Amino acid sequence: MTQDLSPSPVTLEEALGPGSPIVVFDNVHLAFDEKVILRGVSFTLIKGQTKIILGASGAGKSTILKLIVGLLKPDAGIIWVNGERIDHMSEDELMRVRRDLGMVFQEGALFDSLTVRENVGYKLFEEGELPVDQIDRRVEEVLGFIGLAEHLDKMPSALSGGQRRRVAIARAMTSKPKILLYDEPTTGLDPITAMTVDAEIVKLRDLEGVSSILVTHQLRDAFHVAEQTALRKGKEIEFEPAAADKIAQCEFMMLREGVVIFEGDANAFRHAPDPYIQNFLS
Numbered sequence: 512m513t514q515d516l517s518p519s520p521v522t523l524e525e526a527l528g529p530g531s532p533i534v535v536f537d538n539v540h541l542a543f544d545e546k547v548i549l550r551g552v553s554f555t556l557i558k559g560q561t562k563i564i565l566g567a568s569g570a571g572k573s574t575i576l577k578l579i580v581g582l583l584k585p586d587a588g589i590i591w592v593n594g595e596r597i598d599h600m601s602e603d604e605l606m607r608v609r610r611d612l613g614m615v616f617q618e619g620a621l622f623d624s625l626t627v628r629e630n631v632g633y634k635l636f637e638e639g640e641l642p643v644d645q646i647d648r649r650v651e652e653v654l655g656f657i658g659l660a661e662h663l664d665k666m667p668s669a670l671s672g673g674q675r676r677r678v679a680i681a682r683a684m685t686s687k688p689k690i691l692l693y694d695e696p697t698t699g700l701d702p703i704t705a706m707t708v709d710a711e712i713v714k715l716r717d718l719e720g721v722s723s724i725l726v727t728h729q730l731r732d733a734f735h736v737a738e739q740t741a742l743r744k745g746k747e748i749e750f751e752p753a754a755a756d757k758i759a760q761c762e763f764m765m766l767r768e769g770v771v772i773f774e775g776d777a778n779a780f781r782h783a784p785d786p787y788i789q790n791f792l793s
Contacts, residue, residue: 532591533558533690533722534579539588539598541574541769548574549769552588556690557760561716561723563733565791566766572726576692579724580612581605593689613683617695621667621675621682627654628663631682638686653681657711673704680711684721691715691723697732709735714748717741730792737761737777765791 534556541549549571556562564572577583578590581597590598593611600608621630632650635641641649654660657677667675676696683691693712697705709732715721717740727733740753753761763780765773765788773783781792 531558532556533593534562534724535589535591536575536578537589537591539578539585539590541571541578541583541585547769549585552766552769552771554764554771554774556722556724558689558722559716559720561712561725561736561761563737563761563763564724564726564766565728565730565733565763567728567791570766571769572728572766573694576614576694576724576726579690579692580609580614610686611689613686613688613691615676615679615683615691615693615696617698621678623667625667626663627659627665627667627670627678630667630678631685633682634686649685650681653685654678656714657681671704672700673707676700676708677711680708680715684715684719689722691721693723693725693727695727695729696725697727697729702731705729705732706735708732709739710741710750712736713739713750714741718743718748733763734777737763 532555536552536554539549539552552571552575554562564575566572574583578585579592581600585598588598589596592608595608597605597608622633625633628647628650629636631654632646635646635649651660651663654663657680659674659677659681662670662674667678670678680696696712697708700708712723712725713736716723725733725736738753738758739750740757742749742751758778759776762774762776764771765780767787772785773780773788775783780788783789
């Protein structure tokens with residue numbers, strides 16, 4: 512009798528285990544009429560890690576995020592998100608994929624007429640799948656995680672700029688997405704306030720296992736996220752310089768006019784010989 516040596520079927524959850532790709536771009540092209548936005552962009556985001564996308568204004572950074580959430584479709588190439596190919600999906604199919612995505616925009620984009628509690632729980636209230644008491648508990652949990660529990664019933668106008676950005680992060684994480692996308696989340700903030708936002712990105716990656724893509728032109732934010740780690744010590748959360756292997760898990764990707772000109776860790780980026788990158792760093 513011949514023994515069956517064929518591999519057992521692999522579940523999607525197993526395929527998306529530690530060390531597996533959770534976002535994949537394969538030779539993606541996009542143009543608006545005669546203006547080319549992305550030229551053959553390929554990269555992989557590994558589960559539980561962070562990809563930092565850098566580049567000048569108009570380089571195509573934010574376009575990549577719009578492609579991931581399905582707001583744009585590529586002219587050519589393949590995009591995988593969370594184990595599913597999305598570049599040819601219908602809007603109804605994309606809604607399912609978006610359940611596992613959280614997005615943080617440049618200005619926070621909070622609803623001015625809603626309280627912090629209502630803003631953070633908005634997606635769960637809209638979906639209508641959980642009782643109100645469970646939504647309230649989840650909202651209180653995430654606001655506690657980012658240190659803003661005391662602001663539950665305030666209006667956004669009563670918050671500082673940094674607090675509004677952190678509330679936007681809380682809203683993005685309320686539904687427990689596997690992937691968080693940050694589009695210039697510290698734009699317009701002073702350096703000290705910006706670091707409080709960077710800290711939340713680090714905490715979500717290191718303590719919640721969230722995979723993330725950070726689009727920024729701020730080198731300060733990029734290096735802080737790459738070179739810090741968050742640790743839970745008892746009831747406290749502490750930050751310390753990341754070990755070399757941890758830093759290596761946070762990849763920088765540099766775009767120039769829609770082309771990827773660099774991929775690598777923080778140290779490799781600092782020492783990249785490309786004159787364009789060195790000028791960007793100076």
